[in-house]
Amino acid sequence: MDERIIEAVDLFQEVMFYGTERVIRAVDNPLWNEYSPEQIQTLKLISKEEKITSSRLALLQSVHKSAISSRIKKLLQKDLIRIVQTEDRREKLLELTEAGKEVLEQSDKVLTDYIGKLLSDQVEDEEIEQFLIIFRKLKEIIKMDGV
């Protein structure tokens, strides 16, 4: 199994790095002049978590807290996110504003339209089905405790 795990991890990373590059290079959308890929990624994560602390955001994006602070500042300035007041004053939670949700929705659409076009002639329906089965399972495994 080991050799194949090594190849699998390697392929996943390559598709992640070069896939992102390819989309950014290929798609000329005004949205992406205005918002950086890292800002869009931050919006995506906040959307997934609904409400999230900045330290958890830093963990999920694998960056230092200082880098996250500057991203958050920019997103707050652009009114894409807002701070939710909680009863515990030490804890600040972030969530998307309506404008933030809209930007993310547009960006998601551009992304999936492009990927759909890129794959449509080259990938069989059955392969997409297999991809979904494997990734649904991987998601479940990641969420489980233990190991």
Place this chain on the structure above:
Amino acid sequence: MDERIIEAVDLFQEVMFYGTERVIRAVDNPLWNEYSPEQIQTLKLISKEEKITSSRLALLQSVHKSAISSRIKKLLQKDLIRIVQTEDRREKLLELTEAGKEVLEQSDKVLTDYIGKLLSDQVEDEEIEQFLIIFRKLKEIIKMDGV
């Protein structure tokens, strides 16, 4: 196809975000106190490209040039990378040092060992095989021109 592409992109992103988090949280390796996930990721990319400019590195990591400059500075200080002199003096290329290669090798091993352990009881050999087939194909598609 559209609905499934949306789900596929979404699952890929979830596995990317939460998988990284899970590995970082679960694996307690001295290497990761010394080097941040973003530094390891930078080493990985330099290794994949063998020699790379800082602007291409910024593109591949989806971050601003300023963020890349600070990462490069840290990696140079730790002697994990070096600047290759080229005939064109305006162009600076980066490559891994022996120490950099060693850190990356160790980190890759920790990563694949953990993922191997996490998957071994839960994923069939056949599913790994399908994952490899799909991702080899995705890698080829990404590398092709057009669209």
